[in-house]
Amino acid sequence: MGNNTPGNKNRSLILSVGHTLLKNGAYSEELKISEFGVNFLVANTIHGILTENQINVSMLSNIRIYDKLRVIEQDKPNFVIEVHHNAFNKKCTGFLFMYKKGDKEGKELGESICGHVKYTNIRPCIEVVDIKGNYLIWNSPVSTIIIECSFIDNMPDFSNEITHFEAVTKQLADGILAYLNA
Numbered sequence: 001m002g003n004n005t006p007g008n009k010n011r012s013l014i015l016s017v018g019h020t021l022l023k024n025g026a027y028s029e030e031l032k033i034s035e036f037g038v039n040f041l042v043a044n045t046i047h048g049i050l051t052e053n054q055i056n057v058s059m060l061s062n063i064r065i066y067d068k069l070r071v072i073e074q075d076k077p078n079f080v081i082e083v084h085h086n087a088f089n090k091k092c093t094g095f096l097f098m099y100k101k102g103d104k105e106g107k108e109l110g111e112s113i114c115g116h117v118k119y120t121n122i123r124p125c126i127e128v129v130d131i132k133g134n135y136l137i138w139n140s141p142v143s144t145i146i147i148e149c150s151f152i153d154n155m156p157d158f159s160n161e162i163t164h165f166e167a168v169t170k171q172l173a174d175g176i177l178a179y180l181n182a
């Protein structure tokens with residue numbers, strides 16, 4: 001028996017792609033692309049890294065939030081991470097995560113990812129305290145966090161993420177792995 005067995009044996013994860021093809025989220029005027037496609041690329045790349053590291057991970061993409069919740073209720077993973085990109089006033093930069101008030105594990109997972117993100121600044125995390133804060137996080141039966149990778153409407157912040165895409169996705173995956181393997 002190897003001592004290499006990580007602590008993730010029974011821990012499963014769903015990576016959810018924020019938004020859908022039809023309602024595709026925040027938009028970059030400069031690049032004329034919206035969040036959904038970028039969210040998919042980030043989630044899919046992280047999915048590949050986690051799979052290589054023997055994490056039990058699956059992806060949810062291009063389905064409505066109600067159907068997502070149904071799958072989560074059926075599969076009962078340990079964690080759900082939904083990937084997003086932020087937009088505000090074109091001057092904001094940085095990474096942040098959102099979690100449900102009282103969800104200690106979700107908060108720790110988010111903090112672990114923050115500890116590995118070097119490609120941009122870290123913004124304060126957001127605690128979801130009611131259904132208006134975030135529908136998915138509030139209604140999910142398991143620890144669920146949202147990560148906002150960068151500001152898609154801020155060209156320097158977003159192009160930095162895209163230019164360093166491999167390093168960025170590795171940092172995000174390393175943060176997840178560090179938590180699951182701890």
Ligand SMILES: [Zn+2]
Nearest residue numbers: 018025084085
């Ligand atoms: Zn979004």
